[in-house]
Amino acid sequence: xxxxxxxxxxxxxxxxxxxxxxxxxxxxxxxxxxxxxxxxxxxxxxxxxxxxxxxxxxxxxxxxxxxxxxxxxxxxxxxxxxxxxxxxxxxxxxxxxxxxxxxxxxxxxxxxxxxxxxxxxxxxxxxxxxxxxxxxxxxxxxxxxxxxxxxxxxxxxxxxxxxxxxxxxxxxxxxxxxxxxxxxxxxxxxxxxxxxxxxxxxxxxxxxxxxxxxxxxxxxxxxxxxxxxxxxxxxxxxxxxxxxxxxxxxxxxxxxxxxxxxxxxxxxxxxxxxxxxxxxxxxxxxxxxxxxxxxxxxxxxxxxxxxxxxxxxxxxxxxxxxxxxxxxxxxxxxxxxxxxxxxxxxxxxxxxxxxxxxxxxxxxxxxxxxxxxxxxxxxxxxxxxxxxxxxxxxxxxxxxxxxxxxxxxxxxxx
Numbered sequence: 001x002x003x004x005x006x007x008x009x010x011x012x013x014x015x016x017x018x019x020x021x022x023x024x025x026x027x028x029x030x031x032x033x034x035x036x037x038x039x040x041x042x043x044x045x046x047x048x049x050x051x052x053x054x055x056x057x058x059x060x061x062x063x064x065x066x067x068x069x070x071x072x073x074x075x076x077x078x079x080x081x082x083x084x085x086x087x088x089x090x091x092x093x094x095x096x097x098x099x100x101x102x103x104x105x106x107x108x109x110x111x112x113x114x115x116x117x118x119x120x121x122x123x124x125x126x127x128x129x130x131x132x133x134x135x136x137x138x139x140x141x142x143x144x145x146x147x148x149x150x151x152x153x154x155x156x157x158x159x160x161x162x163x164x165x166x167x168x169x170x171x172x173x174x175x176x177x178x179x180x181x182x183x184x185x186x187x188x189x190x191x192x193x194x195x196x197x198x199x200x201x202x203x204x205x206x207x208x209x210x211x212x213x214x215x216x217x218x219x220x221x222x223x224x225x226x227x228x229x230x231x232x233x234x235x236x237x238x239x240x241x242x243x244x245x246x247x248x249x250x251x252x253x254x255x256x257x258x259x260x261x262x263x264x265x266x267x268x269x270x271x272x273x274x275x276x277x278x279x280x281x282x283x284x285x286x287x288x289x290x291x292x293x294x295x296x297x298x299x300x301x302x303x304x305x306x307x308x309x310x311x312x313x314x315x316x317x318x319x320x321x322x323x324x325x326x327x328x329x330x331x332x333x334x335x336x337x338x339x340x341x342x343x344x345x346x347x348x349x350x351x352x353x354x355x356x357x358x359x360x361x362x363x364x365x366x367x368x369x370x371x372x373x374x375x376x377x378x379x380x381x382x383x384x385x386x387x388x389x390x391x392x393x394x395x396x397x398x399x400x401x402x403x404x405x406x407x408x409x410x411x412x413x414x
Contacts (some may be wrong), residue, residue, distance in 0.1 A: 002092045003028065025254070025274045028093040032278050033285035035089040040289020043081050048293065048300050051075035056123050074298055077119045078290065079306020083112045085286030086313075090279050098275040099156045100320050103147055104313060111225060111312040114139040115304035122303075130304065140225055140312075144218030147316055151217070152178075152210045159322070160259070160269040176271055180209040182322040183268055185329075185410035190267060192325065220324050221315045227334030228311030230341055230366045235298035236291055237368060237393045241333050241400045242310045243287040248330060248404040249317050250280035255411070256321045265411050273321050283313060296390040326410065332403040333396055340367035368392055 006022040021027045052075055086108055094101045118131035151157050158176040184192040194216065195209025232238035255261045257274035290306075293299045302310075314331065318324045328335050344365040352358035360378040362370040370380070371387045 001096070003095055004097075022093075025257075025277050029250070029277050029281035032089040032093045032282040035092065036085045036282040036285030037289040039088050040081055040085040040286050041292060043084060044078070044290065044293045044300065047078065047081050048075050051077060051300070071298070074301055076123065076301040076303040077116065077305050078294070078300035079112065079115060079119075079302040079304070079309060081300070082286050082290050082302060082306045083108055083309060085289055086279075086282045089282040089285065093282075094278045095275050098272055099150065099154050100273060101275050101279060103150060103316055103320070104276070104279045107143060107147070107221075107312045107316045108309050110139070110143050111309040112305055115306065115308035118304040118308070136308075137222065140222040140308075141218050143312065144221040145214065147221065147319065148214030148217040151319070152214060156272065158271060160271060180213045181268070182325055184325050186413060190411075216324070217319055220319060220327060221312055223338065224315035224318075224327060224331060224334060225308050225311035227331065227338040228314070229304060229307040231334055231337045231368070232302060232307040233366060234368055234372075234389050234393050235296040236294050237396060238307055238310065239287050239291045239294050239302065240393065240397045242314065243284050243291070244397065244400045244404055245314055245330060246280050246283045246287065248407055249314065249321070249323070250277050250284065251408065252323055253277045253280060253317065253321045256323075267411055268322050270321060276317055276320055279313075280317060283310075296393065323407075326407050329403055329410070330407040333400050337366040337368065340365045340370070368396065 003022055006019055010019060056075055056077055087105065090101065090105060096102070114131070114136060118136065121127050122130045155178075157178065159179050159181060160174050160176050161179070163173050163175045180194040181191050182194070183190055193209065194213045195205055197212050198205045198208030200208050228238055228242065231241060253273050253276035255265060256268060256270045257272065257277065259269050262269035287310075290300075290302065294302065311334070315324070315327070318327055318330065323330070340362055343361050347361050348358040362380055363373040363375050363378045364370050370378075371383060371392050372389060374384075374386045376384060
């Protein structure tokens with residue numbers, strides 16, 4: 001809103017010191033980060049008190065984890081703090097006419113509402129299972145379909161491609177085109193086109209390419225959203241990990257939205273994605289503000305209200321800047337956490353069917369609980385002694401930093 005106000009004043013001849021700053025992505029990103037951080041620090045105590053007053057606390061089952069029962073009664077649904085801290089600076093400093101900003105705002109609200117409904121069922125109806133899984137998936141798939149259709153049909157969603165050159169870059173001709181191309185690491189041209197997967201020719205190949213692209217978008221949004229949700233099991237784990245990933249996506253969005261840097265790195269230039277930087281700056285600021293109260297020992301949990309939305313924002317922003325195929329590296333922690341749950345369930349069902357008794361690969365899943373649990377009744381027995389929660393969280397943060405650094409490095413590895 002402030003961005004549009006200053007634009008209006010400039011177009012109508014008003015001029016005063018500092019007006020031009022709103023034109024710069026770097027300035028708006030810094031302001032978005034600070035406003036998000038301050039908003040989170042200001043809102044959190046008030047929201048926590050209201051949650052405590054209404055006795056909206058976490059129900060804890062005794063799973064034999066160190067320090068687990070001490071969390072009982074800790075206010076949940078704190079994701080409201082994160083969502084408001086993201087949306088307020090995004091609305092203030094973002095270009096609301098930008099289709100990418102619109103998609104990210106819709107993603108935040110949509111998945112936030114699904115998570116809020118899930119938390120509400122758990123808290124008020126005392127149903128630990130929360131929202132039926134199929135309805136959650138339907139909501140995520142619907143969002144993925146919406147995002148995919150917009151990216152495929154909106155005329156402002158383009159990439160810049162070279163259409164003519166005589167060998168001299170200074171006279172090369174470029175054009176903004178709609179495309180199903182994306183970035184892929186470790187190959188010469190650093191690009192992959194989804195239409196290559198279509199077993200057709202001509203117009204049918206192009207249409208099939210867009211359909212495949214939409215299906216990939218649906219899968220990625222659903223997978224990353226659920227992966228973040230599974231990771232949210234320790235104080236500060238999902239919050240800190242998401243903040244690190246969000247910072248990396250912000251850097252990649254800045255590089256992809258700047259023609260000079262994109263050309264230098266020989267990566268895809270995507271017009272108008274600079275506005276994603278503003279949103280991700282608010283995203284990171286909001287998470288840092290929330291971490292003030294969510295770090296061990298947590299005063300508030302984000303619940304599904306926060307975790308589903310965080311995963312969705314990460315997924316959609318990566319898709320927008322055409323870096324979705326880097327998600328297994330970028331979101332390596334989310335990926336491994338999800339994989340641990342899948343492996344655990346499949347192996348347990350297989351051994352129960354074969355031996356009459358279910359056996360486990362991990363002492364407990366998701367993976368972070370494996371390190372927190374004592375015992376040797378699993379295929380993977382190490383570590384034999386439980387690791388303190390705070391140490392597990394910090395180690396996962398460090399791994400995420402390394403994975404994010406590797407993600408950025410892939411821009412030049414080919």
